[in-house]
Amino acid sequence: MTAALLTGTPLAGRVAVVSGASSGIGAATALRLAELGAKVAVLARRKDKLDELAASISAAGGTVIAIPIDVTGREAVRDAAAEVAERLGTADLVVNNAGVQLISPITDLRQDDWQRQIDLNITGVMNVIGAFLPHLTAAGEAGRPADLITTSSIAATRVLEKFSVYSGTKAYISHLTRLLRVELGPKNIRVATIEPGMVDTELPSHVTDPDASALMEGLLTEIDPLQSADVAETVAFIAASPRHVNLTEITILPTAQAV
Template sequence: MSAALLTETPLSGRVAVVSGASSGIGAATATRLAELGASVALLARRKEKLDALAETITGAGGTAVALPVDVTDREDVHAAARRVEAELGTADLVFNNAGVQLISPITDLRQDDWQRQIDLNVTGVMNVIGAFVPQLTAAAEAGKPADLITTSSIAATRILEKFSVYSGTKAYISHLTRLLRVELGQKNVRVATIEPGMVDTELPDHVTDPDASTLMTDLIDRIDVLQSADVAETVAFIAAVPRHVNLTEITILPTAQAI
């Protein structure tokens, strides 16, 4: 194999798992990881979108398996982890990305929205960790690179009106990964967090508060916001650096975003 080809496929031989893979950052990242040589397991609830993405990836010469799963269901996620190992091999790259953003004033008492964010952004993240950490540690023990990369947000640290519950879930993720790094780093599993600013994805479509929705739409219209592919390239870079290098926390902002 030529040096040029190795450069073009730095993730060759890797087995990647992407949650929230049916759209946005997840779909773009799964596509990019496959382009760089990884075999990719696609996890999300929307089977039709997963199947279409898997077909696109395989049609371009990559390897992808669509695994419809609700990450808030622990047993469902563990079943998906068993399928990944059986069909692709031991996962050594997990992009823990599924999440939802529902913005509203706390005084609106939209407790169903609060719970949905906690269920997906916290419980779903923990379920993926619980299902795949054994495979990551096994990969590291075998001498392979092993990566647990989780999507947080700049909302984890910035004070944004009406983002209370969403920001709380993302702060949990950002701090959790710092703590996980203490334990898993000793086992040669790299733990990283990405904290994007404004990305042009489906997330703003989920916002039910009219004022918050208008604010986010105006920001997208006013500045050159991030695209999903920008975040995907960052995830790929984190995974492709030498095994002894851990890029721990990366904030990704549109150049023109001031908050």
């Protein structure tokens, strides 16, 4: 478990939205942001997992709402944004984290897996941006901190066998955030992306190719991987930085990971 770097409630008064919050990085990030004082809306498909997370945050004294949705549905995400505004206020911290990793050789032609990654990792990300950008714009105009933080991956820049489609979706995210900064920076909206290396989450269990799944599980045992809390602490550090400071791209790797 990571050592907590931030103390107190530097995010008090802020309204955070975390997609893909039912497990892994998303759940850890929601917990950490709430611990640091933010009111948090957690979004994901699995209602049971969201309810468990919300109960944990509430038990620790945090303010949270759980909204079970599939972010690939544009209208559902728009409705979620309206619910956040009504129940918590205007969101000024959006963690665009929902994603899936389904690696396999391109020659296997697993086109359903390709499409699922494109739908969630790209379309889902764009739906969250479309729904919550008006919130962030309003926060920036009001002189408040405004953060759009997206979870990418080192796969965005590394050449990794069997990762073609997944890596393509993450490269899209990493470059998108660079382009968004050109438009949104002048509006006082900070845009950042985090590119983690090997993280011990449930993502490897989603891999449908047996050889690829064994490869991922093997890596988790060969090195001391990142924990979700490590990435969550990085998100929190970005959000808690002074408003005029934008930590634009952060790569976070396990010490023992070479590539």
